[in-house]
Amino acid sequence: MKFFNLLLILTLLIGNTFAQQADWQQEAPGVWKITVGEAQELTLLKAAGITPNTTALEKLSKVDFPLDKSKIKMEVIDGKTYLRFPLRKGEELFGLGLNFQTHNQRGRIMTLHVDHYGGRDNGRTHAPVPFYVSSEGYGVLIDAARYIKVYAGTSIRVDADDPPVLYDRNTDKQWKAQPYSDAVDILVPANGVDVYVFGGQSMLEVVQRYNLYNGGGYLPPxxxxxxxxxxxxxxxxxxxxxxxxxxxxxxxxxxxxxxxxxxxxxxxxxxxxxxxxxxxxxxxxxxxxxxxxxxxxxxxxxxxxxxxxxxxxxxxxxxxxxxxxxxxxxxxxxxxxxxxxxxxxxxxxxxxxxxxxxxxxxxxxxxxxxxxxxxxxxxxxxxxxxxxxxxxxxxxxxxxxxxxxxxxxxxxxxxxxxxxxxxxxxxxxxxxxxxxxxxxxxxxxxxxxxxxxxxxxxxxxxxxxxxxxxxxxxxxxxxxxxxxxxxxxxxxxxxxxxxxxxxxxxxxYLYTAFARYQSEGIPPFRAMQLVDGFSVRSEKLAGELDGSENPYASYSTKEVRYQYMMGDAILVAPMFAGEKTREVVLPKGKWYDFYTGKLVGETEVITIQPGLDKIPLFVKEGGIIPMISKRNQMPKTDEILPLEIRHYGTAESNSILYDDDGVTFDHEKGEHSWTTISIVKKGKTFKGTLKIDNKDAFNYEKKVNWKFMTPTD
Structure with missing residues (x-):
């Protein structure tokens, strides 16, 4: 018996490699890394040649490690790495690749595999990025150049910390073919992997940290x-x-x-x-x-x-x-x-x-x-x-x-x-x-x-x-x-x-949004879940089953879809052929029609009937939109452009405007400008001012056409 126990211990030591929770190392502010098993010579981040923007990362809020380390399980068995991360009730997961039909990925099984998109969100896609961000304010990256299998809240262990409720399908309508799962299980077909965890005060800050760790977003010409x-x-x-x-x-x-x-x-x-x-x-x-x-x-x-x-x-x-x-x-x-x-x-x-x-x-x-x-x-x-x-x-x-x-x-x-x-x-x-x-x-x-x-x-x-x-x-x-x-x-x-x-x-406006993508990691086009004051969660749709339905099919998900933010202030709500009306979910605060300045709603769901001619656009309270005059080509480096600045709503506000030569990398050497736009109220009227930090890199006329879109009366 003693010999058998010794043999079992030796087998476990040789065949399995466990990651110790103390092995988590802080790589940058709010970013932690652990290597499970053997470090891999080629990883996703190594292939991309990343250089973290530590200066920008240090400007984000201070956060502690966002997960309970004792509930993270990692081990290598027979040349494969097994990872397990905890989930809470009501927690939603976003990311896990470029998906075309779903947002919330909790409850899905995916094999993250570079491929043409084949019409199903099964992990085979053009960018199968093994990163997910949680509604609880953290993100997880599996830095492995492998076909990674992810069970995003679908697998249920015998020793689960929060096991699902047992239902009798014969008598209980709450029975489901996919019971509740309290974890994300991940299988990496390699004898080791680097794992990163990103913290944040919000989902947006988690995404910012992820982008900045990868060097920040790209600023196009x-x-x-x-x-x-x-x-x-x-x-x-x-x-x-x-x-x-x-x-x-x-x-x-x-x-x-x-x-x-x-x-x-x-x-x-x-x-x-x-x-x-x-x-x-x-x-x-x-x-x-x-x-x-x-x-x-x-x-x-x-x-x-x-x-x-x-x-x-x-x-x-x-x-x-x-x-x-x-x-x-x-x-x-x-x-x-x-x-x-x-x-x-x-x-x-x-x-x-x-x-x-x-x-x-x-x-x-x-x-x-x-x-x-x-x-x-x-x-x-x-x-x-x-x-x-x-x-x-x-x-x-x-x-x-x-x-x-x-x-x-x-x-x-x-x-x-x-x-x-x-x-x-x-x-x-x-x-x-x-x-x-x-x-x-x-x-x-x-x-x-x-x-x-x-x-x-x-x-x-x-x-x-x-x-x-x-x-x-x-x-x-x-x-x-x-x-x-x-x-x-x-x-x-x-x-x-x-x-x-x-x-x-x-x-x-758009160029400034991309400049913030580079300097702050904020996506220029982003999901509503990344907007401050947007708290709408996905809803699971249940219903009475009849004989024509598959009782083992996954329950569908109702999500806030087909609307997004461009920059900080503009909400875009595209229309599709055949539609005359659509719903728009307005985040916290007042929102105004981009074209007229008219108030359309406040922290509510509105139904719009915009007609064919224009794409529906809405601007948040205090939104500031810098614009130029109509043209058929983007400006040359030596052009000085007339500037129109629109203000929406009835609140005083501030915004920023970025500029540089638009074609070279000289902006990385300081040849750029950040201009503060301020709108203050004087009695019943508004007044706007500009504070330019580098006039040599400001390619707009100093005299601005201020346009206050929303009447104050």
Whole structure:
């Protein structure tokens, strides 16, 4: 018996590795880390190359470790890491990847796996970020480049601290196929993992800490916040220049054009070399566009064609399997990065190309390299799939930083740690409502997501989609397949132009929101759950079951959906084709119509009937909205713009306005301005003032057109 007990102890010691609760180390203010088992050579944060913004983190509120350490369980068994975190009754979980149909993830089982989105929130998505933020004011990140299985309040242990109530299905209508669970269980298929916990006084502060630990959000160039049109696949330089002339003729904004696969001498796989029949003079083409104030963004996927000049050089640094007959460079190797850098700088960046659209780095399984693929670095195929998009973002972003030019592009796959990288996620999915859900969910996980417009069945749908993209991180029409134009539905051309011009006018407000994303970690577009004074929780919908229903299906969830904040003051409530009315949940305080200044409600649910012409926008009490005049391109560095500042409501208030040159990284050296906008009441009237901290970096006229939207009488 003694021998048996000794053997059992030795087996446990050899086969299992337990993390001690005392092993939690404070990495930064409000951020704690623990390594369970063996530290992994490649992780999500290492792939993204993060540099925490400790200065900004120190400015947030002081918090203690937000969880009961004794209830966190971690161990390694047979080469796999098992993690368990406690949950309270009523606690909601947000994040766990870029989800398109759900917000609150409690009660879901997910395998976080980089992939095309397949129409189900099951973890396979473009950004399967293994980070969740709780309504209790904390966040958890699993920093593993693996396919992570998450049981978000679905698994029930025999020794649960808070076991579910036992019901008799025969007699009790409260019986559920999915009983209450008091924990999040996570399985990582690796013999070790880094785990981070983030604290905060609110959900927003938790998200701020997460973003700032990853370096803060990215500040795009001003031109990146203008309008972009992606042209059909086989357009030539002459076709694209004609397209630019059409935008000018229609008085429609255009800041950069997306050049699709036809610019390559071969695509799918790619050569990354200009096709001489369609683009005989690439440098001249880029210069001609630039003279019109338009940038060029090039489509690519990273898979190298056998006919590419790069092929023989990079083949020794590529994986064992191909994608569309192209080799897959191993970008965990410095040699592969250096070869791509030399080629891309010579053929693209040095002649004025402004950025990239990185396609096909996500899935499907039958298209991408298989999990049996090997890479010369020793990185597994699974790890490579989880980080490939992140590494490519970091690599290309660094190239532009080296030439002191900001870029802004599109990517199909991302993961944890990428908030400071210059890319917005997109995909081929096309549900308008689900696009808005994804936009909201992106704010929990430190990525930017943009809807796009490609086609519509009716002019109503066209206008509604265009309204949404103009209130997203990138205003984009993607015409690669059919040559669609913003004016393709003539009966709503004026309304489409109007909302595009409104986006342009909101540049000072939007640019400031992105500047706060960089400096404070506050998402520029964010979920209502991250708004102070928004306390509405999800509701579980129960009901009488009849014989036609599946008694084992999960109960559905009623959530506050399809509305979000842009910056601090503007609530966006998109409309969808076929809708005449909709509900809007107003957070605490008074809210006003953006267009008229009229009071619409206070801490309540309102029903609106806005008509077709405008996207519903609401401004909170005291909201301050800086704007510029209508224009078709974002300003050049030497332009001084007239400034209109709107104030809503009847309260005195303050806000800030950020500015810099809009194109370089000189703002990181102090060449920027933060201006305090103050609104005070003088009798029955308001007066506004500006306090500019750096007039050399303030590109607006000192004389402001103050517009007080809400009557005080």
């Amino acid at each position: 001003k031109w990146g916040l203008g309008f972009t049109q992606r042209v059909p696949t086989l357009y030539s330089d002459k076709d694209i220049l004609k397209e630019a002339e059409e935008f000018e003729a229609h008085n429609f904004p255009l800041d950069f054009i997306g050049v699709e696969p036809g610019w390559h001498s071969m695509a799918y796989p790619c050569t990354f070399e200009w096709d001489q029949t369609r683009f005989p003079d690439p440098q001249g083409f880029i210069k001609t566009l630039s003279n019109k104030g338009i940038r060029a963004n090039l489509w690519l996927n990273p898979y190298v064609s056998p006919v590419a000049g790069l092929y023989p050089k990079i083949k020794p640094f590529s994986g064992s399997h191909t994608v569309w007959n192209g080799i897959v460079p191993d970008f965990t190797l410095p040699e592969a990065k250096a070869l791509f850098k030399d080629h891309f700088k010579k053929n693209h960046i040095n002649i004025g190309v402004s950025g990239y659209k990185i396609d096909e780095v996500d899935g499907f399984d039958s298209w991408l390299w298989p999990d049996v693929a090997t890479f010369p670095s020793g990185t597994t195929a699974e790890e490579m799939r989880q980080v490939y998009g992140s590494i490519f973002q970091k690599m290309t972003g660094d190239w532009y930083r080296e030439v002191n030019q900001r870029t802004y592009g599109l990517v199909r796959a991302s993961n944890a740690g990428t908030s400071s990288l210059p890319y917005v996620i997109y995909n081929d999915y096309y549900s308008h409502k689900d696009f808005i859900t994804a936009l909201i969910n992106s704010s929990f996980i430190g990525v930017l997501w943009t809807p796009e417009v490609r086609a519509s069945k009716t002019s109503e749908e066209w206008l509604r989609r265009m309204q949404s993209v103009c209130f997203s991180p990138m205003a984009m029409l993607n015409a690669w397949a059919d040559g669609t134009k913003p004016w393709s539905f003539p009966d709503v051309e004026d309304q489409v132009r109007e909302v595009a011009h409104l986006r342009m006018r909101l540049l000072p």
